[in-house]
Amino acid sequence: MNSLPTAILVFANSAKQDLANKHILKGEQLFDALTQTTLKKAKRTGLPVFHFSDENQVGASFGERFTNAIASVFDKGFSNIITIGNDTPHLKTQHLKHTAKQLAMGKTVIGPSIDGGFYLLGLQKSNFTVAEFKKLPWQRFSLYQQISLCLQEEASELIKLPVLQDLDNERDLRSILSFSAGLSSTLLSLIVSLLNINRNIYATNQNYSTLFPNSFPYNKGSPALSFI
Missing domain, CATH: 3.90.550.10 (Spore Coat Polysaccharide Biosynthesis Protein SpsA; Chain A)
Known part of the structure; x- marks a missing residue:
């Protein structure tokens, strides 16, 4: 075979x-x-x-x-x-x-x-x-x-490959939320909801583009590798 x-x-x-x-x-x-x-x-x-x-x-x-x-x-x-x-x-x-x-x-x-x-x-x-x-x-x-x-x-x-965060508990959810660039809107919405954050207040008071830098989280891999 x-x-x-x-x-x-x-x-x-x-x-x-x-x-x-x-x-x-x-x-x-x-x-x-x-x-x-x-x-x-x-x-x-x-x-x-x-x-x-x-x-x-x-x-x-x-x-x-x-x-x-x-x-x-x-x-x-x-x-x-x-x-x-x-x-x-x-x-x-x-x-x-x-x-x-x-x-x-x-x-x-x-x-x-x-x-x-x-x-x-x-x-x-x-x-x-x-x-x-x-x-x-x-x-x-x-x-x-x-x-x-x-x-x-x-x-x-x-x-x-680069080091990434997985999800096992609420602490991991909070960590992921701090590196939200690249997450789908569906996953981001669900995580925010689970953490009992009022999304309207959150979006008004915080600018996602400045709060979450557009970079790959915990990237300890080769600098020659890029995943966009």
Whole structure:
């Protein structure tokens, strides 16, 4: 069987399950919007997209479910996988396209998140071992460091994307709001609403263009990379 090119795996629970797992009160509408927005960004690449939610994930722990989802897509014959979640609003289609190009050149890609994990992982099939992935410290602050070490041992070259903020609690919502450039009006409105901010007063007293600089948040990647 000939290998297929790169596929995108969106590993994102249903809004109901996200609401149960994350500390964002009344966030179901936001979680649903995040998933739909992420899927649209993925589909704009033109690559095959597979969405694994809690309805079709297999395994007792997060690590098992995530690893099994990756294995399932590789089993379909793909040689490369880009895996993402739904909780990084500043993720762009350009990140995905750039990752696909790097994978085509035999490289591995990781996008670190503020909380010590990652929001994107671009894997070659040769870099993936089910047993080793299940052993990683999933949902712990040391995850990014540990998986980077493993990938550097396996990969010819590890490409690091800019560091981005993901959403797990209300504090993260406030942080995201401070870097609102690039967010869709729908996501911005939902976040503002969840934080109980009166949008009319907020818009009257604050100028969004001056309050939120038009720059990529937490960009610790190569200065040669630009995602607009």
